[in-house]
Amino acid sequence: MLMKPFFMNLDFKSGALTPSDRVNVRKLSHMKGMFFDAEAERRTLEKGDPLIYSFSEKILPEENGHLQLATTIIYPGKIGDEYFMTKGHYHRRSDTSEAYMGMDGEGYLVAQTAEGDFEPIPIRPGVVAYIPPYWGHRMVNTGSAPFVFFAVYPGDAGHNYGDIEKAGFVRVLVERNGKPLLIDNPKWKKG
Amino acid sequence: MLMKPFFMNLDFKSGALTPSDRVNVRKLSHMKGMFFDAEAERRTLEKGDPLIYSFSEKILPEENGHLQLATTIIYPGKIGDEYFMTKGHYHRRSDTSEAYMGMDGEGYLVAQTAEGDFEPIPIRPGVVAYIPPYWGHRMVNTGSAPFVFFAVYPGDAGHNYGDIEKAGFVRVLVERNGKPLLIDNPKWKKG
Numbered sequence: 001m002l003m004k005p006f007f008m009n010l011d012f013k014s015g016a017l018t019p020s021d022r023v024n025v026r027k028l029s030h031m032k033g034m035f036f037d038a039e040a041e042r043r044t045l046e047k048g049d050p051l052i053y054s055f056s057e058k059i060l061p062e063e064n065g066h067l068q069l070a071t072t073i074i075y076p077g078k079i080g081d082e083y084f085m086t087k088g089h090y091h092r093r094s095d096t097s098e099a100y101m102g103m104d105g106e107g108y109l110v111a112q113t114a115e116g117d118f119e120p121i122p123i124r125p126g127v128v129a130y131i132p133p134y135w136g137h138r139m140v141n142t143g144s145a146p147f148v149f150f151a152v153y154p155g156d157a158g159h160n161y162g163d164i165e166k167a168g169f170v171r172v173l174v175e176r177n178g179k180p181l182l183i184d185n186p187k188w189k190k191g
Numbered sequence: 192m193l194m195k196p197f198f199m200n201l202d203f204k205s206g207a208l209t210p211s212d213r214v215n216v217r218k219l220s221h222m223k224g225m226f227f228d229a230e231a232e233r234r235t236l237e238k239g240d241p242l243i244y245s246f247s248e249k250i251l252p253e254e255n256g257h258l259q260l261a262t263t264i265i266y267p268g269k270i271g272d273e274y275f276m277t278k279g280h281y282h283r284r285s286d287t288s289e290a291y292m293g294m295d296g297e298g299y300l301v302a303q304t305a306e307g308d309f310e311p312i313p314i315r316p317g318v319v320a321y322i323p324p325y326w327g328h329r330m331v332n333t334g335s336a337p338f339v340f341f342a343v344y345p346g347d348a349g350h351n352y353g354d355i356e357k358a359g360f361v362r363v364l365v366e367r368n369g370k371p372l373l374i375d376n377p378k379w380k381k382g
Contacts, residue, residue, distance in 0.1 A: 003323035005302045005310045010292065010319045012203045017319075058321070064255065065287040065324050065345060096256040099343060101201065111196045119196045128201045128208070130249070132194035133256050152290060152343045154256060 008058060010071070012125075015103030015148030017071040020056035027051050028079065031087055034165065036172050036185055040080030051075055052084045066155025073148050074107065074141040081174040083107075088138025088169060090114075092158025095133040098151060102127040105147035108180065110169050111135040116190055118170040120182060123149060136164060140173045142180040199249060201262070203316075206294030206339030208262040211247035218242050219270065222278055225356065227363050227376060231271030242266055243275045257346025264339050265298065265332040272365040274298075279329025279360060281305075283349025286324040289342060293318040296338035299371065301360050302326040309361040311373060314340060327355060331364045333371040 009018050027049045028041065035041050044050065057070035077084045088110075091098070100109060102123040109121040109129050113136070121129050123139070131137045141147035167189050171182040200209050218240045219232065226232050235241065248261035268275045279301075282289070291300060293314040300312040300320050304327070312320050314330070322328045332338035358380050362373045 002304060002308070002325055004308075005300065005312055005320060005322050005326055005328075007312050007314075007318050007320040010317050012317055060321070065284065067288050067290055067321070067343065067345070069290060069319065069321065093256065097258050097346075099258055099260060109196065113193060117193070117195075121196055121198050123198075126201050126203055127198050128260065129196060129198040130251070130258070130260065131196050134193055135196055137196075152258065154258070154345060155288075 010150060013104060015071045015073065015150060017056045017150070021059040023054055023056045025051055025054045026087065034087060034168065035079035035082050036168065036187060037080030037082060044079055050077060053086055060155060062155055062158065064154070064156045068153050068155055068157070070151050071103070071148065072139065072151065073146050074139060075146055076141055076144050078175060081176070083140050083142050083173050083175065083180065085140040085173070086138050087161055088136060088164045090136040090160040090163065092160045093156055094160070096154045096157040097133050098131045098137065098153040098157065100129045100131070100139070101150045103148040103150055105141065105145045106143040107139055107141045107147040108173055109137060109139055110171065110173070111137045112170050114163065114190065116170055138169055142173060201341060204295060206262045206264065206341060208247045208341070212250040214245060214247045216242060216245045217278065225278060225359065226270040226273050227359065227378060228271030228273060235270055241268060244277055251346060253347055253349065255345070255347045259344050259346055259348070261342050262294070262339065263330065263342065264337050265330060266337055267332055267335050269366060272367070274331050274333050274364050274366065274371065276331040276364070277329050278352055279327060279355045281327040281351040281354065283351045284347055285351070287345045287348040288324050289322045289328065289344040289348070291320045291322070291330070292341045294339040294341055296332060296336045297334040298330055298332045298338040299364055300328060300330055301362065301364070302328045303361050305354065307361055329360055333364060
């Protein structure tokens with residue numbers, strides 16, 4: 001029995017994807033050690049466990065030839081000086097790409113290779129960013145409102161969080177004098 | 192040398208994709224025999240060669256793991272009673288899917304399999320339609336303004352127009368009493 005064509009609604013203003021099959025939440029406790037200021041992380045977790053981001057996805061076959069579709073909301077906030085962000089990942093099938101489309105709010109795509117190439121791209125509503133094969137990628141909310149984006153990637157891309165959970169990205173986005181600034185990540189080393 | 196991440200702007204109102212690498216136009220003379228009323232096609236071509244649709248695309252590698260990104264504009268109009276539409280295609284790699292997102296105007300996605308399964312989906316701005324592997328697909332402008340949509344599909348999907356150029360789709364969209372109506376296509380037969 002073949003899968004039939006179907007549709008969802010993507011709200012251009014809010015980025016809401018309806019209906020979706022699954023909503024996933026990532027709180028600070030799911031991202032331990034990923035923000036560079038460990039002391040700020042510890043202080044924050046003493047007071048609570050803030051929601052960093054959530055994503056709504058359609059469940060589609062994780063097979064070559066299919067696509068995956070998801071909307072992500074990164075909430076506004078910081079751990080120490082570092083803006084709320086996604087965990088970031090390479091693809092398990094590292095030779096697969098991804099397209100992001102900014103829907104609401106503002107932030108940055110940070111992309112890097114295992115060799116340490118690094119590219120930041122500012123994302124606003126209507127910006128479609130293309131992440132070619134082999135580039136790890138993370139989104140960061142540098143604004144004061146939720147940062148919402150829609151993502152499309154190959155069905156069999158998969159996720160590889162491992163290298164990024166250990167060493168993070170080459171540079172991290174912190175607030176300095178009320179503005180986002182990229183600074184070197186002292187923890188980063190080649191994977 | 193790895194391809195670097197890059198971005199484009201997708202105008203949520205007009206669907207314009209900038210910058211794009213290539214704009215392709217499809218006039219009626221490029222679609223000979225694809226509208227079911229051959230006499231209306233002949234009469235129209237005597238007076239001129241109307242632009243049926245155009246699409247702007249980013250040139251990306253036609254390789255597994257990459258994605259393709261394009262915006263299409265179908266102009267409003269009819270050949271006889273049949274609404275302007277895209278040529279429609281299966282994918283050369285028939286086990287690949289595609290996602291369409293309505294940006295402006297209104298129309299229909301018509302999808303079919305080689306076995307004659309048929310599914311029409313109304314498309315409005317914000318509707319994201321998923322076309323699973325093996326479904327041929329065509330977009331049809333049933334409104335009075337340009338119908339604009341954004342498409343994402345696997346890099347190595349390719350296009351197979353052959354079967355559709357010969358036999359078309361199971362059903363065709365015609366205007367009856369000012370409204371779109373799906374009627375059987377007398378020319379259609381199993382591929």
